[in-house]
Amino acid sequence: MSDCGTRAVSVIGFIGSVFSPWYRWSGRKNPQNHVCINVATYGRGGRFTMTDRGTSALRQTASRFEVGPSMMRWEDDTLVIDIDEISSPPLISRIKGQIRVIPSALTNVELALTPDDSHIWRPFAPRSRIDVDIDRPGWQWSGEGYFDANFGTRALEEDFSYWTWGRYPTGAGATCFYDATRLDGSELAAGFQFDAAGNATSIPLPPKAPIRRSLWAVKRETRGDAGAKAKQVQNMLDAPFYSRSAIETTLNGERTTGVHEALDLRRFRSPLIKPMLAVRVPRRSKWTFS
Template sequence: MTPLDGLDFGRPVAPGGYAWWYMDALSDDGLHGITVIAFLGSVFSPWYALARRRGLLADPLNHAAVNVALYGTKRRWAMTERPRRAVQRDAQHLSIGPSSLEWDGTALMIRINEVAAPIPSRLRGTLRVLPAALNRRAFHLDPRGCHRWSPLAAVARVEVELERPALRWSGAAYFDTNEGDAPLERDFVEWDWCRAPGPDGTAILYEALRRDGSRRCLALQTSPSGEVAEVPAPEPVALPPTRIWRMPRRTRSESEARLAGTLEDTPFYARSVLSTRLLGMERMAVHESLSLDRFRMPIVQAMLPFRVPRARR
């Protein structure tokens, strides 16, 4: 496999816009999980939101971060925002501070060296993501094409080797990318997303409520060979809100969906594990819900710096 446009870490990012690369995985034994997101123009940054509110042509590379969330018996969460001088990148490599992502033509190597928050502790190690295939197809999330998403490697494996905390496991993984020319909160109210692997590939749901009241609903079937096909979307299914912040959650399923666990419960974002039925098969799914109205509330913006500190270099 060779580098693709969607995996070009060096591509331009519009002022006030964003690009991010997202990987999540669950271990084969079901005991562990990890999510890594590399942001240029961090969409959840209070510092970037402040720069945009001041009417500046905010530089997305001045608001870069690697978010790492480790789940299971050794939970950790890290997201330190860094300035432009901490970013190094080209088509196949992206470094943000001491952490990096590098594509070698066969695998994506993620090197993590972060400090967890709010209680400081070291989070360090490597992840080797092995896609079954890479997909070239991208989807517009709004009518003007300002926001774009591509499920680059919906079928993949990951090998996790962490030094701090000491942990080794492997499991099914997923890797995608989003990019946009404007802030998410300008054009979207909320969205729900999930990916559900299976022996036939991965089922993906992506549903966004836009500011104009319209919806973008995608239901996809992705094969191990990299093909991506749109399929009819199942009916909406209600999920219980999160326990602490009462964050609303919704999905679509061919039968009742059951909440298997909540990984993240925040004022504006929830990540969960679901037992659901998609493409005629019972599957375990990683699910997320995002409320951008909640994100831009002043009280939420005031809380965010405690979880997203900003480094000077």
């Protein structure tokens, strides 16, 4: 998120694009044949890009992840993201530029989201700075950043019915909450406080704080001090099964604004969703590196 609070960006690299209808229709047999660097910009002139690409578009090393025209790479202690993508309908345009993520520290925290470790969350850099330089007016800014990863051996909808996640910067570092309802009815509830050096502490969970439903009526909730209200201050991404937004809440008496996600996997399982997603997630199976 920008320091001025008016713009934000998210970038997700996928091997086995979990939200791609093409990956689902393929039977999820070859994740390397469904790769993507998803870029979304939020604020005036925001765009959404998510192109599902085939195996010929993927190149990897220990420090580089390349998908077609875009890549993520480590340069010393900085994660450099070069993007060159075409946004989805109805606002079709090229999004080209560079984002630099500078972590204050990297962590070794790992949270299993299911008892058999079929889904793992890794918050690599809970507190970072980002510099954004995209070739559109007003899209050169710096702000608060974050870098994490999820790993899984099964489809999300096979194990979960709903989850919500939030990451909030604080004077002491950053606080993350992960709450999920598994398909068998069991619950996951976890909270971590990270300091600037990357040290993590599991914290007692404050109560859940409801948030007004999204435009697609996705249920949303986060956590915060007892009696304090949480509210949306910026809508980012709104889909029939998913919401991403900037949420303001109170933690230990400190008012803070962070990024929040809610995912309704009961809706995502609907066969009606996949053709809708295919419009926003085009498939480009062939690629040749120059």
